[in-house]
Amino acid sequence: MEYMLIFTESAADYAKRDNPAEMQSYWGAWGAYVNAIEQAGITVTGRGLLPPDTATTVRVRDGQRQVHDGPYAEAKEMISGFFIINVPDLDTALEWAARSPSSSYSSTEVRPVMPPMAP
Amino acid sequence: MGEPATHAAVEATARESYGRLLAYLAARAGGDLASAEDALAEAFLAALRHWPETGVPERPEAWLLTTARRRLIDAQRRGQIRIEAEDELRFAMETAASATQAEGGFPDERLGLLFICAHPAIDPAARTPLMLQTVLGVDAARIASAFLVSPQAMGQRLVRAKSKIRAAGVPFRIPGPNELGERVGFVLDAIYAAYTVDSAEDSEAALAREAIILARFLHHHLPTEPEAGGLLALLLHCEARRAARLDADGNYVPLPEQDVTRWNRTMIHEAEITLAGAAQLGRMGRFQLEAAIQSVHARRLAGGPVSWEAIALLYEALVRHTPALGARIGRALALGKARGAEVGFVALEELSVEALTNYQPYWAARAELLRELKRQPEAVVAFDRAIGLSQSAAGREFLRQRRADCLGGGSP
Incomplete structure (x- = not known):
């Protein structure tokens, strides 16, 4: 089954990315995790995302395009990256989610991916 | 054979074997409980239709499994069940059918069912009801009445849990040694909840007996998990006193004042043996401690006074292990009995009042x-x-x- 691991991080976690005192351990942890999950041969795809302040949100209402600066909703923890993995069951997916650095300081959501639609 | 006799045979099979049949089918449908249930329900319906003409088969369970298996394979062909390895299902089914014929029995996989029902990915409010419904075949209306919710609300809760199992791919498996201890905890909690729900009143809906069946089953299958023995011992101690909890006029009698001649000695004996066995495994836990507290009370059977000092010490350990409100209140009361009301009251005053309103x-x-x-x-x-x-x-x-x-x- 395919699952999406959705990593979330708080503003403070995002800040570690460029903080000289913390960036090494931050990127070191993510690098190791990404390497391990790639080595396991279970990844379908996966990427990290730039911080939420780079986000732009679009809505179309009554044919009018509304564009606003920022993510769709302000939240304490925002999506910072994802992997889609192909593993036998939820327990295996949860195991990989638990290994993510984000699970130790924020959280990781595990969601089954929709099976392909019938033609 | 007439219809009433068939009904009786079908009912007897359902009562005896429902959980085993369902566990067996669910294990072979990739853990898809809802589909396994549908297939089994259809098999029971087919039995009601066919058995009056053909007579009750020699091995009713085998007949039901074969019929349910066909429904599962049909559902799979129609794309209603998603199973990763389709052939695996068919193969497993067929070997199972032959095993059934050879042995007259089929493997009991209800343990896997317990672990699915109490999987941490399932809504905690659904775990106990799910267990009662699938493992013991308790009907949803009775579960709803014990949990004081409408049958519709309970029905929705159960349906939601089963769709989550299917959609999220909660696996049908017994956790490995590394995770067993943690996962057993969820199963124990769900069984304990079945015992305590509605136990205030001795209503007919009370599920105490069902909880004990589940605890005994778990203990039997996981003899090296001390907390499974602890829970069984605790439930047996509590159940042994059921008759003494109310006096002849229906008035509530607190434990220290209960008439010990109304306690069930057989159950207490089983509780003591079970707890002693669990303690020998050398891993203390919440349920063993709670059972040990009950065990001190049970010594009144031998005629002596209750050692409140021993109870207070056990509560001390329990609070250190699980600082739940109930345990801390029990500790204060025991201290009050052991060392005077003043000491007990001080312990009670230490609790933060907010959560206690x-x-x-x-x-x-x-x-x-x-x-x-x-x-x-x-x-x-x-x-x-x-x-x-x-x-x-x-x-x-x-x-x-x-x-x-x-x-x-x-x-x-």
């Missing part, structure tokens, strides 16, 4: 300790609070009587 056991304990301290006005306030928060008529009446005694008269 609507917690009945706190107010009942507070009232009792204040009464012993002869702080009458405060005791009366606490009694009123405890009475107002009581869920059981017998408990309410007991507290009302205590309050009256405290005021120094008979009934007000």
